Amino acid sequence: MAILVERDNIGLFGKMNSGKSSVMNLLTQQETSIVDKTPGTTADTKVALIEFHGIGPIKLFDTAGLDESDVLGEKKRKKVFNNLKECDLVIVIIDPETEDFTTEQEIITEARDLDKQLLIIYNLFSKKGKDCVAKVEQKIPLVRFYKTIEISANDQTFRDSLISFVIENFQSKNSQIELLPFLVKNExxxxxxxxxxxxxxxxxxxxxxxxxxxxxxxxxxxxxxxxxxxxxxxxxxxxxxxxxxxxxxxxxxxxxxxxxxxxxxxxxxxxxxxxxxxxxxxxxxIVMINYISKGKLQSFVEGVKALSNLKEGDRVLIAEACNHSRIGEDIGTVQIPNYINEKFPGVVIEHNFGREFENNEDLKKYKLIIHCGGCMISAQKLAARLRDLDSLSVPYTNYGVFLSFIQGTDSLQKVLEPWGLKEVLNT
Ligand code: SF4
CATH class of the missing domain: 3.40.50.11420 (Rossmann fold)
Incomplete structure (x- = not known):
């Protein structure tokens, strides 16, 4: 019986003439899209089925420019946003030499609202383009949450670096992770x-x-x-x-x-x-956070090291991904705060409950985020949270890692041993 492998949907989005079709051609290495200077050359979404070594089967969408304003343009806009909903990875192509970035802002905001993975390509049409990148990042502050690359999409020599950029920064929905990788049959x-x-x-x-x-x-x-x-x-x-x-x-x-x-x-x-x-x-x-984060336990272990540098007045955020009823000696509102007050007096503790961070712009004020097991949110939602924290360089750890660390380094090493991470604390 043939096994159906689900394709990852990757979409190229941006203004007319930002170079989406050239990026499509670079990725597929063939004339999949028609490229010329006439605005709106991509009248409708073009689709290519390709296979990337390192990701697997992909459906690649080259979408129409979102900045067309006639009636046909409005239909196209709807189609483009429908494509965006279907995408596992949204790639925004920006020509930094243009002036108005409303379209790109709109795409990034929509992708964030849908917790999409997102990458940004600065397509440089001339040497001047490179100097304009800083201007784009001022005009679209959300860009700082995402990985970017600068290429000239018409130049074939950028193909390898572009493909590596996508492979390194995209988590395929087909990537599987074991709940207990250390499990042995009959034990x-x-x-x-x-x-x-x-x-x-x-x-x-x-x-x-x-x-x-x-x-x-x-x-x-x-x-x-x-x-x-x-x-x-x-x-x-x-x-x-x-x-x-x-x-x-x-x-x-x-x-x-x-x-x-x-x-x-x-x-x-x-x-x-x-x-x-x-x-x-x-x-x-620990089992849950490793599973939902698709194997990022090591980052949560690295994050716990931030505890050693906490001083009076520093802020720590305790984040729970759901709103369960909290009674008695609740772990997030009572037990962890008690440990922090005892071991790190003067540290300010704040809470965030539910599927969203109250304000991502404010995350930078925290010296550490202590996150629950995340059993009630999707891998996509957790990945979006961690991406924002990574981009702001805010360390994060997890209840299980924290509560083991608080018992001493030996205890933490003990709970990390099944995951092959015992040595991470010493690095
Ligand atoms: S681990 Fe699960 S149940 Fe507990 S706070 Fe987090 S999301 Fe809610």
Whole structure:
């Protein structure tokens, strides 16, 4: 049976005569589009089916100029915006020597609203074009959130650098990532699930359900242990010991040790002590953020290093990607702020709840973003968030990484070991 591979849709957008068709020809290396100086040469969207080594099968759209104002132009505009909705990658082609960038601004704003991946090509028609790039970036401030390249689209020698630019900066929707890449068939995996006041009755939380399903699907064995965090943390030795003995009697039931434990991040103060040395340990939050970010866990680990430089008056943003009900010792509003207040006195903590950052322009004021597992947003939405943070050089980390780090470097190294990232902290 033939396997249907979904193509990535890549669209070329811009004003009339910005050089979209030349870029199309450069990418496809053939006369796919008609190129001449008459405005509006691309009367309708042209489509080419190509294959890029490093991305896979692609449907490439060469769209009509968005700045045509006659009746036919209005129809074209609708068509172009429909194309944009379909695209996985929006490429905006800008001739920096022009003066009015309303069209480009409109395309970028629409693409941002739809969380599209976006790249910018400055098409230089003369030497003067290079000097005009700074002017474009002043007139379209949103450009700073995106990667740019300067080429002369009529010059074939730019082909390789253009293709490399696209491959390096585009995440294909066909790229797959394993939820637990360290999983081994026929091994046991312990899920440490405290079930606090926020746990809804009748179901597991999404990360817990996904991990359990993944382990079962891959012919291994998930087993849950409900940890009583109150007892485990009790200052009364008898109560603490009672919970520890219950845990030990559970773990000692196994003829050979489980392969790994996946714990609720908030139990890291306990599990960093209780998990046996020979058993791998990680957290649900780390599993999720690696999965939803399509393997960007290392960036969240790099980000946690910013904690070491925090000083009084610095701002930290705690970001949760949904608006779940927050009761009792909520992790984002109570537990993490308590740790920060204790370890970094004087640091100002702010919150952002929901699918959007309240104001992306303001993100630069934060010294660190601490992000939840992101289980309720799409990979596309998270990628858009991380792209903005990367472009502003604002470090970000994740609940699981933070709560492990707070227990000491050894604890963080322990939860990173399954991901092959143990050494990242030392670099
Ligand atoms: S989106 Fe974030 S805050 Fe909401 S349930 Fe998932 S991990 Fe928790």
């Amino acid at each position: 046991y995996y312990i899920l440490i699930i405290p079930m606090d006041e926020e746990t809804p009755p009748g179901r597991y939380l999404r990360p817990q359900a996904m991990v359990e399903e993944y382990i079962t699907r891959h012919w291994a064995y998930p087993i849950s242990f409900r940890l009583d965090l109150g007892k485990a943390r009790s200052k009364n030795p008898a109560i603490h010991e009672e919970e520890y003995a219950r845990y030990l009697s559970f773990v000692n039931n196994f003829k050979h040790p489980p392969k790994a434990m996946v714990t609720d991040s908030q139990a890291m103060d306990i599990m960093s002590q209780w998990c046996p040395k020979e058993v791998l340990l990680t957290t649900f939050s």
